[in-house]
Amino acid sequence: NFSFTLLFCFTAVGVLLALHTVSSNRLVCHMTNWAQYRPSIAKFTPDNIDPFLCTHVIYTMATINSFNQISPVEWNDEQQYNRLNSLKNVNPALKTLLSVGGTVNGMSPFIAMVTKSESRAAFIKSAISFLHTHNFDGLNLAWEYPGHNGGSQEDKERFTLLVMELSKAFEADAKENRKTKLLLSANVAALRPTIDKAYEVSKISLYLDFINVMSYDYHGDWEAATGHNSPLYRSSVDSGSHIHHNINSSVSHWLAQGAPAEKLLLGFPTYGRTYRLRSIATGLGALANGPADAGPYTRTAGFWAYYEICDFISSATVSWISEQEVPYATFGSSWVGYDDKKSYSSKVQWMTANNLGGAHVWSMDMDDFDGSFCSAGAYPLINHLRMSMGFPPKPTTTPSPTTTRDAVVDFCRGRPDGLYENSADKTTYFQCFLGNTYLHRCQPGLIYWDSCKCCNWP
Numbered sequence: 001n002f003s004f005t006l007l008f009c010f011t012a013v014g015v016l017l018a019l020h021t022v023s024s025n026r027l028v029c030h031m032t033n034w035a036q037y038r039p040s041i042a043k044f045t046p047d048n049i050d051p052f053l054c055t056h057v058i059y060t061m062a063t064i065n066s067f068n069q070i071s072p073v074e075w076n077d078e079q080q081y082n083r084l085n086s087l088k089n090v091n092p093a094l095k096t097l098l099s100v101g102g103t104v105n106g107m108s109p110f111i112a113m114v115t116k117s118e119s120r121a122a123f124i125k126s127a128i129s130f131l132h133t134h135n136f137d138g139l140n141l142a143w144e145y146p147g148h149n150g151g152s153q154e155d156k157e158r159f160t161l162l163v164m165e166l167s168k169a170f171e172a173d174a175k176e177n178r179k180t181k182l183l184l185s186a187n188v189a190a191l192r193p194t195i196d197k198a199y200e201v202s203k204i205s206l207y208l209d210f211i212n213v214m215s216y217d218y219h220g221d222w223e224a225a226t227g228h229n230s231p232l233y234r235s236s237v238d239s240g241s242h243i244h245h246n247i248n249s250s251v252s253h254w255l256a257q258g259a260p261a262e263k264l265l266l267g268f269p270t271y272g273r274t275y276r277l278r279s280i281a282t283g284l285g286a287l288a289n290g291p292a293d294a295g296p297y298t299r300t301a302g303f304w305a306y307y308e309i310c311d312f313i314s315s316a317t318v319s320w321i322s323e324q325e326v327p328y329a330t331f332g333s334s335w336v337g338y339d340d341k342k343s344y345s346s347k348v349q350w351m352t353a354n355n356l357g358g359a360h361v362w363s364m365d366m367d368d369f370d371g372s373f374c375s376a377g378a379y380p381l382i383n384h385l386r387m388s389m390g391f392p393p394k395p396t397t398t399p400s401p402t403t404t405r406d407a408v409v410d411f412c413r414g415r416p417d418g419l420y421e422n423s424a425d426k427t428t429y430f431q432c433f434l435g436n437t438y439l440h441r442c443q444p445g446l447i448y449w450d451s452c453k454c455c456n457w458p
């Protein structure tokens with residue numbers, strides 16, 4: 001009877017785990033190639049990425065040139081692609097995608113490219129070869145948005161054609177070159193009128209591997225009253241179309257239009273949006289007049305990175321908007337609506353209850369990525385997200401019985417990247433990467449040989 005109960009427990013846990021892994025199992029993190037220009041400790045490059053933190057990293061941003069070919073933007077992009085993709089030597093399960101989008105002379109470069117089937121074909125051909133050359137696993141489309149900002153009505157159908165043709169070409173490429181099929185994803189709008197004008201939702205959903213709903217920027221300093229950047233639900237101060245400026249409304253709409261839940265990723269911002277208060281009122285819906293001062297590191301008025309918010313809330317008054325399950329903070333005439341561990345937990349609960357495919361984070365470089373500001377370790381928000389989603393602990397520095405923990409942790413300090421023998425236990429070996437130590441185990445029966453840098457028979 002006891003063993004039956006035990007078996008039943010294991011089965012129940014197994015089923016729960018299986019259910020869990022089929023739904024919210026993607027943690028996609030965006031990084032931006034302009035974060036390298038932030039000053040001092042806020043400077044961010046692929047070398048700041050923890051290779052075990054996210055399941056996918058999206059490198060933002062590449063563009064499209066006048067020959068309809070995908071092309072880099074920054075002087076050092078190709079060097080940075082190499083740094084990013086070398087993280088896969090440390091974590092072979094990590095997937096990387098290159099994001100294409102932005103604007104050229106104020107217009108999306110997609111607008112001209114999608115007009116003709118020949119120019120789409122040129123883009124697709126260039127993208128496949130570029131992704132393979134630089135060892136990316138896929139492409140992310142970041143067009144804000146088809147049919148908007150100078151585009152035409154036909155963009156909606158042309159975007160569908162682009163997505164379909166990309167997917168077919170990726171399939172043909174995989175067969176021809178005996179490679180894993182390249183991934184295809186897109187960053188998409190969150191507001192209902194924009195969604196309706198930009199996408200044939202059920203059609204594009206067939207061809208995209210996952211869909212990054214940009215569930216943030218719902219409110220900001222362009223409005224005359226305070227509102228939250230990324231609320232989970234509507235608030236009682238919302239009226240008119242503002243009742244739809246929240247996650248629950250956006251994702252419901254994507255689902256109602258025919259997107260499968262398991263392809264939708266919920267957007268988690270690592271930043272907040274700021275206002276300058278106009279009166280003594282400090283709550284949600286208080287009168288405001290433009291943004292608070294720019295942050296000292298992001299240096300753009302209107303938003304603050306989470307690490308800048310950590311500094312701010314050390315002296316500010318923090319409040320919780322219980323209707324919307326998100327916090328805001330105010331000090332003097334500055335007001336910021338942001339996300340913290342608690343709001344991330346609420347959103348994860350909502351995300352898993354709705355069987356979404358997972359999370360995407362905008363962006364890695366705005367979390368406290370090296371732990372300098374928030375006294376909560378490196379990547380406090382994304383690590384919390386990872387843990388809340390039920391991912392197993394990261395496989396770094398596993399102590400082995402014959403080696404003390406400190407010796408393992410310190411092994412790679414000052415050593416060049418590469419593989420090393422573990423003299424205390426030949427069935428394991430060390431991999432050093434950027435001074436961090438990773439302990440790997442050979443297949444059963446094999447031991448590590450430094451002569452071939454491989455595991456082989458004793």
Ligand SMILES: *[C@@H]1O[C@H](CO)[C@@H](O)[C@H](O)[C@H]1NC(C)=O
Nearest residue numbers: 232233234247248249252253
């Ligand atoms: C969430 O969205 C659904 C579908 O639109 C709606 O029925 C429900 O009332 C919303 N929940 C809240 C708390 O606003």
